[in-house]
Amino acid sequence: MHWIRFEHGGQIQFGTLHDDTIRVHEGNMFSDSRATDTTVPLSDVTLLTPCVPTKMIALWNNFYALAAKLNLTAPPEPLYLLKAPNSFLAGGQDIRVPASYDGKVVYEGELGVVIGKKASNVSEADAAKYIFGYTCTNDVTAADIIQKDPTFPQWARAKGFDTFGVFGPVIATDVDPLELSVKTLLNGKERQNYPVSDMIFKPVQIVSLLSRDMTLYPGDIISCGTSVGVGSMKPGSKVEIVIDGIGTLSNEYK
Numbered sequence: 001m002h003w004i005r006f007e008h009g010g011q012i013q014f015g016t017l018h019d020d021t022i023r024v025h026e027g028n029m030f031s032d033s034r035a036t037d038t039t040v041p042l043s044d045v046t047l048l049t050p051c052v053p054t055k056m057i058a059l060w061n062n063f064y065a066l067a068a069k070l071n072l073t074a075p076p077e078p079l080y081l082l083k084a085p086n087s088f089l090a091g092g093q094d095i096r097v098p099a100s101y102d103g104k105v106v107y108e109g110e111l112g113v114v115i116g117k118k119a120s121n122v123s124e125a126d127a128a129k130y131i132f133g134y135t136c137t138n139d140v141t142a143a144d145i146i147q148k149d150p151t152f153p154q155w156a157r158a159k160g161f162d163t164f165g166v167f168g169p170v171i172a173t174d175v176d177p178l179e180l181s182v183k184t185l186l187n188g189k190e191r192q193n194y195p196v197s198d199m200i201f202k203p204v205q206i207v208s209l210l211s212r213d214m215t216l217y218p219g220d221i222i223s224c225g226t227s228v229g230v231g232s233m234k235p236g237s238k239v240e241i242v243i244d245g246i247g248t249l250s251n252e253y254k
Contacts, residue, residue, distance in 0.1 A: 001016050001172070001173045001174055002016060002017040002170040002171070002172050002173075002246075002247070003015070003016055003017075003029055003050055003051075003133065003170060003171040003172075003173065004016070004017045004022060004047070004050055004169065004170045004171075005029075005048045005049065005050045005051065005052075006022065006040075006045035006046060006047055006048055007045060007046040007048060008040055008044060008045045008046070012048065013025075013040075014029050014033075014050075015035075015040075016035070017042065017170055020041060020042045020043065021039050021040070021041060021042065022039060022040045022041075022042060022045065023035055023036075023038075023039055024036050024038040024039065024040060029051065029132075030116050030117060030132055030218040030219065031117070031218070047090050047091055047092050047168065047169055048090050049088055049089070049090045049167060049168055050090075050114075050135060050167070050168050050169065050170055050171045051114060051171065051218075051219035051221075052085075052088075052219055053085070053088065053217075053219045053220045053221045054085075054217045054219070054220055055082050055083070055084070055085075055220055055221075056082065056083040056087070056088070056137075056165045056167070056220070056221040056222075056223060057080050057081075057082060057083075057210060057220070057221070057222045057223065058080060058081050058082075058083055058110075058139045058159060058223040058225075059078055059079065059080045059201070059206070059222070059223065059224055059225035060079045060080065060081070060225060061074075061075055061079055061200070061225065062078065062079075062199055062200050062201055062224060062225030063194065063198050063199060063200065063225055063226065063227040063228075064198050064200060065194060065198055065227050065228050066225075066226065066227045066228050067200070069228055074200045075200070077209060078201050078205075078206055078209055078210065080210070081155045081156060081159060082156070083139075083159055083160055083164065083165040083223075084160055084165075086160070086162050087159070087160050087161065087162060087163065087164045087165030088165045088166075088167070089163045089164075089165060089166045089167075089251065090166075090167075090168050090169070091136075091166070091168040091169040091248075091249045091250055091251060092169075092250065092251070093163070093251060094163070094251065094252050094253070094254045095138075095140055095163045095164070095166060095233075095239075095251050095252070095253045095254070096161075096162060096163045096254060097235055097253070097254065098142060098161045098162075101142050101144075101145065101161070103142060103143070103144030103145070104142070104143045104144050104232045105140060105141070105142055105143070105232060105233050105253065106140070106141050106143050106230050106231060106232050106233065107138055107140060107184060107186065107191075107230065107231065107233055107239045107241075108138065108139040108140070108141060108226040108230050109136070109137075109138060109182050109183065109184035109192045109226060109229075109241040110136075110137045110138070110139055110182060110223045110224055110225060110226050110241070111134060111135075111136070111137070111177060111180060111182055111196050111203075111223075111224045111243060112134060112135040112136065112137035112167050112221045112222065112223050112224070113131055113134060113177075113203050113206065113207065113221070113222040113224060114131070114132045114133050114134065114135055114171050114219065114220075114221060115130055115131065115132060115207070115216045115217065115218055115219065115220040115221075115222070116130060116131060116132025116133070116218055117129075117130055117132075117218055118215065118216070118217055118218065119207060119211040119215065119216040120211055120215045120216070121211055121212050122207065122208055122211045123208060124204055124205055124208040126208075127203075127204040127205070127207040127208040127211075128204050130207055130211070130216070131203060131204070131207060132171060132173060132218070133171040133172050133173035133174075133175075134171065134172050134173075134175055134177055134180075134203075134243075134246060135167050135168060135169075135170065135171050135172070135221070135246060135249075136167065136168065136169070136182075136241040136242070136243050136246055136247065136248070136249035137165075137166065137167040137221065137223040137241065137249070138166035138167070138184075138239060138241050138249060138251065139159065139164075139165070139166075139223050139226065140159070140161075140163070140164035140165070140166060140233075141158050141159050141164070142157070142158045142159070142161060142164075143158065143232070145157055145158040146158045165221075166241075166249060166251055167221055167223075167249065168247075168249050169247050169248070169249055170246065170247050172245060172246040172247075175245040175246065177196050177202075177203050178196055178197045178199075178202065179196075179197070179245075180195075180196045180243050180244070180245055180246070181193060181194065181195050181196065181243070181244065182194055182196065182226075182227070182241065182242075182243055183241070183242040183243070184229065184239065184240070184241055184242070185238075185239070185240040185242065186231065186233065186237060186238070186239055187237055187238055188238070191229045191230075191231055192226070192227065192228070192229035192230070193229070194227035194228065194229070196224075198227060199224060199225070203222075203224065206222055206224065207222065210222065233253040234253070235253055235254055236252070236253070236254065237252065237253045238250065238251070238252050238253075239251055239252075239253065
């Protein structure tokens with residue numbers, strides 16, 4: 001199933017997407033959703049992020065191919081940072097040029113894990129029970145800021161600008177993540193195309209290990225890291241993250 005969240009007639013609603021038609025649901029997407037008899041054409045709604053996370057957790061150095069290219073060793077545990085809610089952005093909305101920064105901004109096409117129920121200190125064997133589904137993410141980064149101050153790597157600022165935490169357009173609940181590939185198109189040209197199976201830490205491992213550090217809540221997003229092909233976006237660019245089986249996350253950088 002593909003879950004979607006949207007605005008229609010001044011109301012925020014959610015449901016399941018079937019081709020170009022949304023079946024509206026009531027209740028809570030993660031616990032007691034109930035299908036109604038109401039349907040809405042996709043063309044009549046305003047797309048929102050498919051859920052409202054308390055946080056987005058973004059991994060670094062989680063693909064063997066990129067680690068090899070950068071001459072890095074595989075880490076013994078997940079390396080990650082947090083992106084705050086001010087950064088969250090839906091498909092179809094504009095990624096904005098920061099007012100306080102005019103350097104290089106890069107796209108990072110990634111698979112996102114969507115948490116379905118509260119997870120704290122869960123085992124790897126049980127971790128799949130806490131995953132609701134998967135989405136596309138674009139972990140946008142102001143690259144020049146990270147090492148701007150030699151005394152303090154600025155990961156939070158570089159990745160935390162408004163509109164820099166892009167995800168959607170749907171949450172897919174019926175896919176095997178290790179059979180997926182992530183593609184990134186910049187102005188229609190393919191820049192990334194890599195298999196999720198090349199992950200160092202797989203989704204169930206990530207959920208288990210992160211839940212030992214912090215409580216994960218329904219709707220939280222784990223952006224699983226990117227692979228080779230990351231590049232910069234210029235104002236006016238269109239970037240699309242494509243994961244067959246999930247969909248296409250499309251935004252312009254303005």
